[in-house]
Amino acid sequence: MTQPPQPDPTRERLLDEAERLFADKGFAGVSVREITAAAEAHLSAVNYHFGSKRNLYLAVFRERWLPRARRILERLDQLEAQGPVGPADVVRTITEAFFAGFADDAERQRHHQLIHREMCQPGEALELIVEEVTRPIFLRFRRLLLPHLPPGVSDQEVTLYIFSVICQVLFFNFGRPMVTALTGRTYDEQFRRLLVEHITRFSLRALPRGGEEDS
Amino acid sequence: MTQPPQPDPTRERLLDEAERLFADKGFAGVSVREITAAAEAHLSAVNYHFGSKRNLYLAVFRERWLPRARRILERLDQLEAQGPVGPADVVRTITEAFFAGFADDAERQRHHQLIHREMCQPGEALELIVEEVTRPIFLRFRRLLLPHLPPGVSDQEVTLYIFSVICQVLFFNFGRPMVTALTGRTYDEQFRRLLVEHITRFSLRALPRGGEEDS
DNA sequence: TTGACAAACGAACATTTGTTTGATACAAAC
DNA sequence: GTTTGTATCAAACAAATGTTCGTTTGTCAA
Incomplete structure (x- = not known):
């Protein structure tokens, strides 16, 4: 049944x-x-x-990778639906989604290794990813963030800010071998919580404050 | 002659x-x-x-990649030698080194693609890189930064901070296809300067301030 | 001239590669 | 029973793979 x-x-x-x-x-x-x-x-x-072999590769992205990535997207939609939220919630939600939004540790690792490789050698799959996942994430992130930014902040500045937040999330996931080699720490539950905490605080402190922009 | x-x-x-x-x-x-x-x-x-083919691969890292990476290291040593410097100089120097410390654009791209691939699939070369380059960079970065941090900041916090700075530098270099796809901008001289400026300001705002750490 | 050595060469080695073909098993539809 | 369509199978294909072998070439020293 x-x-x-x-x-x-x-x-x-x-x-x-x-x-x-x-x-x-x-x-x-x-x-x-x-x-x-x-x-x-x-x-x-x-x-x-x-x-063909290449079609199988693309099918992996279409039928495995994308559906998983869309679940991360849904988390942002849920956050947006529940009314006005602070920038801390936005950053923390997206960070947590990347660190905890998977069935298990192996799945998260596979997921990030796949996109990591695709960024190494951009192919047909990367276009899919950018249009179906990355760009929507950027749009939602920007929409959720804008109300909390001072008026002087330019679009470009917001874009770069989002990049700097996302890249931390990505790096601490797929840069794992290097992080482990340098810190000696394994990616257990405790360390993952620490990383989410760090990325959130770091990114919030770095939030564009406006008024100080020149040169 | x-x-x-x-x-x-x-x-x-x-x-x-x-x-x-x-x-x-x-x-x-x-x-x-x-x-x-x-x-x-x-x-x-x-x-x-x-x-063998694999030995050639390793030779590329030993005889091409490492010498170039050591030049980045030397920039930090020069900065350290010229006496006490502010945190802005530290972050800006290391960021600029990654963006401008190469013969040309093609060399920088190759350089970052190689380490990017090695992080994807850790092998013998990554051990070389971590011990000969990454760890020394971390040590110098930490040494240069420590005088400007409030007393309450833990070693772990500094390590994570350095990671968050470095990972931006790396991402904006090897995440180029994605950055270009989302911003529509090419990596010309102007954009590179903008990125250095952004990473520096972003990272400086995020500098651990101490006193607010709990939970 | 002879010898020694490093480098380049032609040719082949045995595997491994992605893909194709035709036959077979098996189910549901007519 | 016959037909149809789907999935699996064994077998083979041509092409490409990393590596090895023996020979030849060029160069410097004895």
Whole structure:
């Protein structure tokens, strides 16, 4: 009674294992045979279900990555729906969404590794991401923030501010190996809370204050 | 009279083209044949001079990437040598070093793409980078910053602060495709100056002020 | 001339690569 | 039963992969 939505088990398994392996080793670093073996599917299953290896890669973004990213977007919509909120709520919500808005630690890691790789080597997937996720996040962020900014702040300044907030969230997620190497700390629940706290406070202190802008 | 240092032309050409191609397409995305063709060298030249493809990759980091990164380090040493400086000078110097401390735009792009890829998929090269570059930068940054921080600030807080500054510098460099897609701006001289200005002001406003720390 | 050495070369090695083809199993529809 | 469509399978394809081998070339020293 609880399994009506099982459209195509092997197709789903292929997507799962492909996402895991693509995140781990990149597109060129994984072979179709490796994927099909991990998914316990036949070698030709990839070309049968997706047409080509590259199409499978794009399908991972369309059918796995984007839906997850849209959940982050929804959090901002929920925040916006509940009436006027302070800048602290805005920054904290978006930061927490990136750090806690996933099923488990492995999923969050895969998610960020995938976009990280795509930013390394911009392809068709990055256009999808920018238009469907990044730009909407920017729009909402800006809309939520504007009421709390002094009148003198330019659009450009707001854009750069948002970049500086988002880039921290991204970095502390996909720069994990470096953060761990330099701090010696593992990404346990406690450390994640600390990071959210830090990014929020840091970004709030840096909020454009207006009046001091010249040169 | 101007070419005494030419130890091994083809070896140098291999390193040059390998760096360019590895930065562009990643380790697995480039073939030895592609590298040797670009360097106008023989196919077996890679194995002759470096032993293997992976050794060539590591040689790129050791003989190209690290020396360049050390020049950034030297800028901090010069700043430290010239006596007491304010936090604005510290942040601005390190930011400018990452944005302007390269021969040309292509070199800066390659440089950041290489480390970006290595952070994506940590390998032997990342250990080199962390120990030889990242950690020393952190140490100098901390040393230069400490005199200007209120007494209540913890070591951990300083570490996270430095991360948040550095990650902006890195992001605006290797997140270029996304920044361009969202702002529509190209990375010309004017925009780079604007970014340095933004990161500096943003980071200075966010400087830990002490006294407000609890919970 | 001879010897020694580093570099480049041509050619091949055995794997691995993504993709294609044709046959087979199996279900539901007619 | 027959047909139809979907999924899986074995097998093979041509192309590309990293690496190795033996030879040749050029250069400097004895």
